[in-house]
Amino acid sequence: MSESGLPEQGPGALLAVDHLRVLFPVKAGLIIDRTVSRVHAVDDVSLSIGTGETLGVVGESGCGKTTLIRALVRLIKATSGQIHFRDLDITAASRRQLLPVRREMQMVFQDPQASLNPRKRIRQILATPLALRGLPRAEIEAESRRLLDRVGLRPEHLGRFPHEFSGGQRQRIGIARALAMQPKLILLDEPVSALDVSIQAQVINLLDDLKEDLGLSYLFVAHDLSVVRHVSDRIAVMYLGKVMELSPAAELYTKPMHPYTQALLDAIPIPDPAENRKRVRTVVTGEVPSPIDPPDGCRFASRCRHASDICRTVEPPLTRYANGHLAACHHPQNVSAAELAAAVRSPLSPTSAGEQLPTLAA
Amino acid sequence: MSAISSELSAELPPEGGPAEPDLPAGTGPYRLAWRRLRRNRVSMFFGLVFLLIVILCLLAPVYAQDIAHMGPNAGSPTTQITIGGKTEFVTNSVGVPIGPTWNFSKYFLGADSLGRNEAVRLLYGGRSSLEIGVVAMLITMVLGTVLGLLAGFYRGVTDGLISRVSDVIWSFPVVILGIALATVINVQGLGPLHSTTLMTTAVVIGFVYIPYVVRPVRAQVLGLREREFVDAARQQGLSGPRIMFSELLPNLSSTLVVFVPLILANAILLEAGLSYLGAGVQPPNASWGTMLEQGLQLFPGGFSTVLVPGVMLVLTVMSVNIFGDGLRDALDPRSKVAR
Numbered sequence: 001m002s003e004s005g006l007p008e009q010g011p012g013a014l015l016a017v018d019h020l021r022v023l024f025p026v027k028a029g030l031i032i033d034r035t036v037s038r039v040h041a042v043d044d045v046s047l048s049i050g051t052g053e054t055l056g057v058v059g060e061s062g063c064g065k066t067t068l069i070r071a072l073v074r075l076i077k078a079t080s081g082q083i084h085f086r087d088l089d090i091t092a093a094s095r096r097q098l099l100p101v102r103r104e105m106q107m108v109f110q111d112p113q114a115s116l117n118p119r120k121r122i123r124q125i126l127a128t129p130l131a132l133r134g135l136p137r138a139e140i141e142a143e144s145r146r147l148l149d150r151v152g153l154r155p156e157h158l159g160r161f162p163h164e165f166s167g168g169q170r171q172r173i174g175i176a177r178a179l180a181m182q183p184k185l186i187l188l189d190e191p192v193s194a195l196d197v198s199i200q201a202q203v204i205n206l207l208d209d210l211k212e213d214l215g216l217s218y219l220f221v222a223h224d225l226s227v228v229r230h231v232s233d234r235i236a237v238m239y240l241g242k243v244m245e246l247s248p249a250a251e252l253y254t255k256p257m258h259p260y261t262q263a264l265l266d267a268i269p270i271p272d273p274a275e276n277r278k279r280v281r282t283v284v285t286g287e288v289p290s291p292i293d294p295p296d297g298c299r300f301a302s303r304c305r306h307a308s309d310i311c312r313t314v315e316p317p318l319t320r321y322a323n324g325h326l327a328a329c330h331h332p333q334n335v336s337a338a339e340l341a342a343a344v345r346s347p348l349s350p351t352s353a354g355e356q357l358p359t360l361a362a
Numbered sequence: 363m364s365a366i367s368s369e370l371s372a373e374l375p376p377e378g379g380p381a382e383p384d385l386p387a388g389t390g391p392y393r394l395a396w397r398r399l400r401r402n403r404v405s406m407f408f409g410l411v412f413l414l415i416v417i418l419c420l421l422a423p424v425y426a427q428d429i430a431h432m433g434p435n436a437g438s439p440t441t442q443i444t445i446g447g448k449t450e451f452v453t454n455s456v457g458v459p460i461g462p463t464w465n466f467s468k469y470f471l472g473a474d475s476l477g478r479n480e481a482v483r484l485l486y487g488g489r490s491s492l493e494i495g496v497v498a499m500l501i502t503m504v505l506g507t508v509l510g511l512l513a514g515f516y517r518g519v520t521d522g523l524i525s526r527v528s529d530v531i532w533s534f535p536v537v538i539l540g541i542a543l544a545t546v547i548n549v550q551g552l553g554p555l556h557s558t559t560l561m562t563t564a565v566v567i568g569f570v571y572i573p574y575v576v577r578p579v580r581a582q583v584l585g586l587r588e589r590e591f592v593d594a595a596r597q598q599g600l601s602g603p604r605i606m607f608s609e610l611l612p613n614l615s616s617t618l619v620v621f622v623p624l625i626l627a628n629a630i631l632l633e634a635g636l637s638y639l640g641a642g643v644q645p646p647n648a649s650w651g652t653m654l655e656q657g658l659q660l661f662p663g664g665f666s667t668v669l670v671p672g673v674m675l676v677l678t679v680m681s682v683n684i685f686g687d688g689l690r691d692a693l694d695p696r697s698k699v700a701r
Binding site: 070073075095098099102103106107109110111114115116117118119120121128129132161174177181 | 589590598601608
């Protein structure tokens with residue numbers, strides 16, 4: 001696994017997300033709907049994925065992970081910000097303009113049951129993207145068989161309906177459908193969270209093999225850090241629509257800087273009761289603030305035990321530390337004075353963030 | 363990561379797998395439904411009854427030419443027939459026609475008030491009634507499905523327009539609206555439609571039932587469009603119409619299949635109703651509705667002229683409905699069908 005730092009935002013990145021915001025209007029009114037407020041689902045997120053890289057995105061339910069991924073494949077319209085695919089701005093591209101991009105950027109859905117048309121045989125499900133790719137009719141059957149074989153299913157399964165498969169097999173079909181377009185980047189929306197643990201491992205290993213063989217890049221969304229750990233080169237931690245920490249994968253686990261990341265890591269169960277009891281956990285208390293009216297300052301301040309006055313008033317900028325490790329926190333943990341001195345404000349910081357870089361906690 | 367892979371690779375199914383016999387293709391939802399339907403004896407019986415009625419009506423010209431030797435509009439009150447050596451007029455001095463003779467070649471089911479052959483007219487009338495029913499049903503199903511799909515899929519203004527117009531249509535009783543439309547078209551004509559063609563009635567009936575299909579289709583599409591497989595199709599770059607017709611439509615099919623017999627039965631009934639009221643099939647063309655109307659003018663004399671088309675109408679509509687019920691049960695995977 002590469003320990004390379006952050007690829008530069010902009011040219012060179014396969015997919016670059018620049019200050020992306022997705023706000024959902026909350027409407028009310030008797031006859032005419034007025035927008036009374038807005039849900040800040042994704043609030044000023046900047047990311048990039050390099051060729052051959054896997055970016056993991058984690059966060060609890062409702063933090064905007066799925067909205068982010070849906071905005072990237074243009075299933076949801078972005079409110080502001082830009083999405084660049086290979087330096088092509090696709091934020092407002094039409095369906096026709098998007099067609100070549102969609103061939104290179106495919107998505108795998110969370111629920112394999114819901115994402116396969118129950119009335120279609122696997123043959124038809126795979127034929128649609130193959131035909132879109134421009135494959136001649138005569139070759140579609142052979143290619144479908146090859147795809148099924150590639151994801152570990154038997155070619156005879158082509159004549160079956162989705163309900164005749166197990167959950168893991170269905171997700172393999174979902175992956176085969178994404179592969180049918182011969183993409184470069186696959187966006188995975190919690191691809192294994194609907195599966196049980198042993199099947200999760202199989203699917204993750206499959207994704208791993210595919211990445212290696214086909215030179216794919218992944219954006220891997222999950223709510224579970226232990227799942228992302230194995231597949232990611234870098235991991236972004238999201239909370240209430242914002243990126244809290246973005247770090248090379250290994251470093252996130254050994255040196256979490258954001259208190260929220262720490263809390264997430266502490267929530268990973270250790271399958272050894274003795275070990276589990278021994279460790280000291282940071283337990284996050286309280287509720288996630290409403291995304292309709294997110295707090296000023298740091299979004300995590302209301303639940304953070306390190307929070308001080310500045311956290312409640314000034315939004316922390318994403319600060320870049322050594323090794324391309326970014327954290328948006330006024331009181332970063334596991335950071336030495338020297339590292340703190342060398343830290344710079346990252347251009348990926350939200351526009352609303354303050355200028356002041358963190359100082360050592362008192 | 364590589365450690366994890368090797369650790370878990372044992373759980374992966376072997377690549378390719380050992381050579382096993384080819385798996386049979388999956389059983390489609392329709393094949394399963396057909397299996398369930400076949401077990402439902404009552405439904406199958408009435409399905410066959412309906413089929414028999416259709417075949418008989420289609421053979422009307424054969425019967426008229428080769429057995430009865432008279433057309434549907436031939437004959438007059440002064441026509442004479444000889445039964446058992448006795449010769450008599452087909453209607454008596456006060457205009458009441460003779461009843462059934464049970465003789466296939468001579469006024470099998472008696473005559474009507476104008477001395478025409480009731481059996482021949484019954485078959486020709488059945489042809490008209492079924493033709494109107496089927497055409498009306500097709501119009502309703504096709505337009506209802508397309509409009510329902512458009513309204514449910516695009517929502518917004520499209521939905522507002524389609525839904526409000528169907529609300530307006532729905533707010534009239536079908537018979538009243540049918541009479542109004544049919545009368546206007548019969549008097550003024552509308553394009554190729556005029557009073558002498560059966561299609562006028564078919565189009566009117568097809569039109570008034572459209573909302574009955576639009577509503578449920580729209581409701582189902584509203585639910586379906588939020589499912590992830592629609593997102594998956596959109597994400598592949600499929601166009602709106604393509605998603606509607608190749609992704610959503612197959613999921614609507616079991617609803618639509620159930621609607622076919624329902625609308626067909628209603629259309630046949632409405633045709634009879636409109637013709638009875640004089641707004642449907644125009645004389646001298648035969649249909650079950652016009653035959654009923656002419657028969658009822660003689661009531662209580664010439665009882666057979668009411669009974670014959672009435673029984674036929676009830677039998678047809680009932681068999682379509684019972685078959686439709688069985689079809690609905692068969693298409694519902696949760697239904698329990700007697701084995």
